[in-house]
Amino acid sequence: MTGTGLGPGPTTADDKLTWLIEGLLERTPGARHALVLSRDGLKLCRTPELSVDQADQLAAIAAGIQSLSHGASVEFGDGSGGVRTAMTEFYGGVLFIVEAGQGAHLAVVTTEDADTGLVGHNMSELVEQLGEHLRAQPRTAQLRAAQPRTA
Numbered sequence: 001m002t003g004t005g006l007g008p009g010p011t012t013a014d015d016k017l018t019w020l021i022e023g024l025l026e027r028t029p030g031a032r033h034a035l036v037l038s039r040d041g042l043k044l045c046r047t048p049e050l051s052v053d054q055a056d057q058l059a060a061i062a063a064g065i066q067s068l069s070h071g072a073s074v075e076f077g078d079g080s081g082g083v084r085t086a087m088t089e090f091y092g093g094v095l096f097i098v099e100a101g102q103g104a105h106l107a108v109v110t111t112e113d114a115d116t117g118l119v120g121h122n123m124s125e126l127v128e129q130l131g132e133h134l135r136a137q138p139r140t141a142q143l144r145a146a147q148p149r150t151a
Helices: 014-025 052-076 116-134 142-144
Strands: 031-036 043-046 084-089 094-100 102-112
Touching: 014 031, 014 043, 014 116, 014 142, 031 052, 043 052, 043 084, 052 084, 052 142, 094 116
Parallel strands: none
Antiparallel strands: 031 043, 031 102, 084 094, 094 102
């Protein structure tokens, strides 16, 4: 696969995912950061502008917001628990979160003056492009037990 015509494109699935979310930032004025995360808050892929610690924090925040949105949908929506988009405006920016494949979410942080319609449109297009790349299986107790514990 070739990228932008300027040389070879991404070669692994992780490289392709990173390449695609970086492309989202390039074509979305005001977009600052993008992150793909699992439903339970693990970062799967991030744009380089996010440090590892920032990506961990954003993944936890986005998973929490999606969980709360799911609860609101169950209680006050149609009962299915489906969440199309969660958006949080804060001083200095906006956080957008969309479901992106089975068990995965896409989070994008923008400047506060970004065009919300364009951001949402570009995120939807990206989710369609990514398809199976964004399938994140839930962790099981066995997988958790196999992971080394850190202090």
